[in-house]
Amino acid sequence: MNQEDAVNRAIEDVVDLHRNRFTLLKEAKKPKIGWVTIYTPEEILLAAGVIPFRLTGEVGLNSTEPSAILGNNYCSYVLSCLGEGLAGVYDFADGIIFADACDMRKRLWEAWAREIPSNKSYFLEFPNDASDISKEYFASQLRKLIKILEREYECEITGEALRQSIKVCNESRTLMQRLFKNKKGERLALSGPESIQVVKAASTGMKESFNTKISALIDVLETAEQPPARDRHRVMICGSYFDHSEIIETIEGAGADFVCGDISNGVKYFEGNIDLNSDPVTAIADYYLEKNTSAYRLDTDVRVEHLLDLVEEYQVDSVIYYALKFCDTNLHDFPYVKEKLKEEKIPVLFIEGERNTTNFGGTKTRIQTFLEARMF
Ligand code: SF4
Secondary structure, eight states, X not given: OOHHHHHHHHHHHHHXXXXXXXXXXXXXXXXXXXXXXXXXXXXXXXXXXXXXXXXXXXXXXXXXXXXXXXXXXXXXXXXXXXHHHHTTTTTTSSEEEEESSSHHHHHHHHHHHHHOTXXXXXXXXXXXXXXXXXXXXXXXXXXXXXXXXXXXHTOOOOHHHHHHHHHHHHHHHHHHHHHHHTTSSSSOSSOXXXXXXXXXXXTTSOHHXXXXXXXXXXXXXXXXXXXXXOOOOEEEXXXXXXXXXXXXXXXXXXTOEEEEEESTTTHHHHOSOOOTTSOHHHHHHHHHHHOOOSTTSSOHHHHHHHHHHHHHHTTOSEXXXXXXXXXXXXXXXXXXXXXXXXXXXXOEEEEEEOSSOXXXXXXXXXXXXXXXXXXX
16 A cells, blocks of 8 residues: 555544444444533543533534524524434434533523433533633532533542543544644645544544544654645634535635634644643633633633634634624624734635535635635
8 A cells, every 4th residue: 555545544544433423423332422512521521431422513404493493593503403403313322411602502402402302411501711710610510510420320430530531532632733733844734624524533522442543644644755845825714613625625726725723623622731630620620711712702812812823833824714604702703803813914804604505606706816816
């Protein structure tokens, strides 16, 4: 097998975890709990012997039933997740955990609890800032969650079990940080769509398997001959839930590179690590609250600083700010973020879209025009 085939096979092996997630999850002899925000403490679920997997909404994209229940003015990530739930896609799961990450996900929890009672649902209070008092409060909410899981699964979630699950999740994050560093060179190790698929594979909850597969991918990439350098325009995407391969293909088709996604299917999911030397519950609470760079957190300046750090780290030339229709938090932040990026002379293209876009032509032309004006 030549090097290119070996790399492609290793990528496919990782991506298969996401592609085959329903079969793999159904086969696993462990309880499974779904989640809808990257602020869900997967470490605690893992310590209870539960597989924590993300709801992606991919199977519920075409259903009209969620709009009839929630209304049309909801973001299409929330509507598609509810569509999956109503269609029974998660009947194999023990339940779904929701967190107070934005208003729409709160409403999603209410609708889920009412319309899909066969799936147990749990709502986790999640403070909007990283102050000491918020961290203390969030740690108390995590202890409450631990007690519920212990009762439900007749287990004891010990400090040692938590430390072990933190170790496994830290390893996943560290490996993804290493893999995505391969993108910082002159040429990308993964294509844009592949990088999103890899993050989705990480969020299927099968952490050990993911760590083994991604280690194998990194080994193949690091021993492969380095491709020749290339100098292409470098684009970052930030904003709402993003899983839009057409947009990335348009960027790459125009001759630019998608180098960084400040999105939940991108670096946001695997930034930082949890301190293994502190009390595990406190360390988990601190980690999730300090990762306060999303639109629905209170301090927009923290988000802006984080974006500027990413621009520098990934040598970004321009930014595409993608907001799902009705994603109030991202729509509300946009004028301020744009102004701040403009002050740093970073061009920004704003796109408001839906997950299920049938008429992509107009967006495609806007991306091409935006990039061409900056590349030639
Ligand atoms: S896309 Fe926006 S509105 Fe929808 S769940 Fe995410 S943050 Fe909330």
